[in-house]
Amino acid sequence: MQQFLPRWARAASWRARNAGGAVSVRALGPALGMAVGIVLGAALAVPAAAQRNAPAAKEQNESGGIQQTPNDLRPEGPNAELTGALADPKSFKIGPEDVIAVLVWKEPELSGAFVVRPDGRITLNLVGEVDIAGLTPMEVQQKLTEEFGKVLKNPVVSVQMRAIRSSKYYITGNVGKTGMFPLVVKTTVLEALTLAGGLGEWANKKKIVILRGKQRLFFNYSEVIKGKKLEQNIELQNGDFIIVD
Numbered sequence: 001m002q003q004f005l006p007r008w009a010r011a012a013s014w015r016a017r018n019a020g021g022a023v024s025v026r027a028l029g030p031a032l033g034m035a036v037g038i039v040l041g042a043a044l045a046v047p048a049a050a051q052r053n054a055p056a057a058k059e060q061n062e063s064g065g066i067q068q069t070p071n072d073l074r075p076e077g078p079n080a081e082l083t084g085a086l087a088d089p090k091s092f093k094i095g096p097e098d099v100i101a102v103l104v105w106k107e108p109e110l111s112g113a114f115v116v117r118p119d120g121r122i123t124l125n126l127v128g129e130v131d132i133a134g135l136t137p138m139e140v141q142q143k144l145t146e147e148f149g150k151v152l153k154n155p156v157v158s159v160q161m162r163a164i165r166s167s168k169y170y171i172t173g174n175v176g177k178t179g180m181f182p183l184v185v186k187t188t189v190l191e192a193l194t195l196a197g198g199l200g201e202w203a204n205k206k207k208i209v210i211l212r213g214k215q216r217l218f219f220n221y222s223e224v225i226k227g228k229k230l231e232q233n234i235e236l237q238n239g240d241f242i243i244v245d
Helices: 007-020 025-062 080-086 137-148 189-195
Strands: 099-104 112-115 121-124 128-131 157-163 168-173 179-182 208-212 215-219 241-244
Touching: 080 157, 099 121, 099 137, 112 121, 128 137, 137 157, 168 189, 189 208, 189 241
Parallel strands: 168 241
Antiparallel strands: 099 112, 099 157, 121 128, 168 179, 208 215, 208 241
16 A cells, blocks of 8 residues: 555655554544545546547547537638528528638548639649539539549538628618628618617618619618518618618
């Protein structure tokens, strides 16, 4: 037992023997208790750490495909992950400036986050340039599987949206928050104003302007919130400007 004790505990035992001949249980009690506690604490620390890491390993083993870890493909901004997650992979059309994540199972050097260039293309290792503008994430996944299939055996490819930048609208003027907003799902003028934090205290609620190309459309906030002339609460299109005086 003594060879497992720390140096200070062995020293206490030696002093007790020299003082009284036999080791006194009362003298060694506190030292033995503390030593045993340290040894047991160290022994239990390793299983506890292994148990904490077990769920992540289990999730990766049972995924049956690509497992994305927290260190993979970090979003570029606070809202990047959110806007990408809102996109319907079967219907959303990818455009320039959008960010997609390409995950190739067991091929980390081929995986990564890619920004779609103005020409609608991305550049990937092994396969080169691929035109993906106008395709849905599911269609891109199928296309990349075919491309990687020319150089890899049975590749497993996953494509996810990370950030939506190709479809957007703008709000300026007397609102809570101005700027650019991603247009990922169908959004009406009233919903857009709500997302912008609502109208300011001195905003002109009866004549809000929506610029759509050369068109000037008008929105009367006071009427719409009372259920009147709801046809003016139109759905926004890519590139619309909402101006609140």
